[in-house]
Every structure is written in C-alpha cells, then in structure tokens.
Amino acid sequence: MRRIPDITSRLQVSDDAEHRLGGAVPSPAVAFLLAVITLPSLFWLVTLKRTTVYTGPEEWLMANVVPAMQRWVEGNLPFLHSVLLGISGLGAGWFVALAFGGLGLLALAKQRRDLALLLALGTLAFPIEWALKYFTSTDSISLGQLFAALFDINGIGLDDIADFPAGHALRATVLYGLAAFCVARLAHDRRQGFIAYGVAIGLILAISATRIYLGAHYPIDVLGGWMAGAALVSILIAIHVLQVDSREAELADAAEQVAPKPRRVAVPRRAPPAAAPAISAATASESPGSEA
DSSP, X not given: OOOOOOTTTTSOOSGGGGGSOOTTOOOHHHHHHHHHHHHHHHHHHHHHHHHHSSOHHHHHIIIXXXXXXXXXXXXXXXXXXXXXXXXXXXXXXHHHHHHHHHHHHHHHHTTOHHHHHHHHHHTTHHHXXXXXXXXXXXXXXXXXXXXXHHTTGGGOOHHXXXXXXXXXXXXXXXXXXXXXXXXXXXXXXXXXXXXHHHHHHHHHHHHHHHHHHTTSOOHHHHHHHHHHHHHHHHHHHHHHHHHHHHHHHHHHHHHHHHSOOOOOOOOXXXXXXXXXXXXXXXXXXXXXXXXX
C-alpha cells in the first residue's frame, strides 16, 4: 500500500538545517528597512484616522460602489458570494489562532524549535490589534467593552466597536507572511521560497479585498492592518535571521579551531643545471680525429 506523499519532504528538516538559511530568506537589513518604513507610515495613518476618520474618495466608494456590487453578486452569483465569505474567514481570529497552533506543532514535530518559537511570537498580532483599536478609536472604549468584544459577547466583536486597523488584514499579513518565510527558510532552492511569498501575498490581498466587499472596513483600515502586520513580521524575521547568522559564524569559528592546520614543509629549491662548456674551434682542431 502506497503512503500518502509528505509535502514537507523536500524541506530542510535535518539537525544542522537550523543553522543554515534557505535561498529566498531576506537579509536582516532589508527586514529592518521595511520596519523603519512601515512604522512611521502607520503612525501617520493613525493621526489621519484620528483627525479625518475617512477620506472623501473612501466615503464615495463605500456608499455607491461597494453596496451595488455586493447586491449584484448576491443576486446573480450567490456561489461567488459564498466563496468570498469563505475567503474572508481565512483571516478570522479563531482560524488564525488555530493555524498558528497547527503550524507550531508541525514545526515541533519536525524538530524545528526555532521556527516554532517564531510562529509563537506571531501571535503578538492579537494584542497589537487590540491595543491599536483601543487607542485609535474616536469613541471612548472601556476595558470592559474591549474584553467583551474579544469573546464576541452579545454578538458584538472588535470590528463593531472599532474599525481601525482591519483585524483580518493584520492577522492575515502576520500568519501568511511568517508561514511563507518558514517555507523559504527550509526550502532547498529559491523558487520554492518565491512561490510561497507569492501565495502569501495573494491570500493577504484576497482576504483584505473581501473585507471591503462586505462593507466591514474602509480602505484606510485595511492599509493600517497591512502596515501593522508588516512591521511585526519584518522585526521578527530580522531578529531570527540575525540569530541564525550569529550561530553559523560561531559554528564556523569552532570548526576552524578544531580542524588541524596543514603543516608547512620547507622544500629546498633546486639549482639550475650548469650549462655545458662550449668547445672552441682551436680545441677541436687539436683533437686526434682532426690529425687523421
């Protein structure tokens, strides 16, 4: 009986793979640069949200285009509407929590505690979302309301009491961004890592678009979720890659100290061969053969 193929069989899960990076892993400098770009941009968005709430183009889009599109899809393509609802669920809090737990257990089963720790740190997306919703909301939110919204008590969730940032966009960015990095971290070639990044970006865009389609969030809320999630992902990746680089350098130094150094043996240089003496014409004429 043939076994079910293991989709992770082509990934690096050996003991020493923890100290080696895959081909599509970004450098720590690039990851930190992304964090430096996204964090000030997120601060600017928070300021804009607190002062203007929504922009004019957003108001027109959400008031005229999105409702008409949603009614048309529901009336003519109900199956597509159900599919869009399912795609939106891929960024729900319960699904993201289960996905982080499942991926972490898979990493532990493959003896990759470093990636399990990275995925565990990815759950920081939840408190970051809660803090941003609490401090950026234009309406006053008590801690009791925030706690009740965390567990969706009385059918009131976080998006009902505060819409910035879009929780689905933030959680999807962190979950699928870290999952793609883990694949790139373990992949033998660069193509597998780039494919994983492409799939992650596609899922993040699709989930975020469904939130606008359903009228749950304005584009500025989705953009804030992307920036908050990208900042967290870039910081975690940069720290992880720096740790791997330091361990790799330590192992290389230890191997260099343990390995015996080749002995140098002095070899005398050979003297160039002496040139044969030239026979003059006079000597040749005095030889016995010449007298004969």
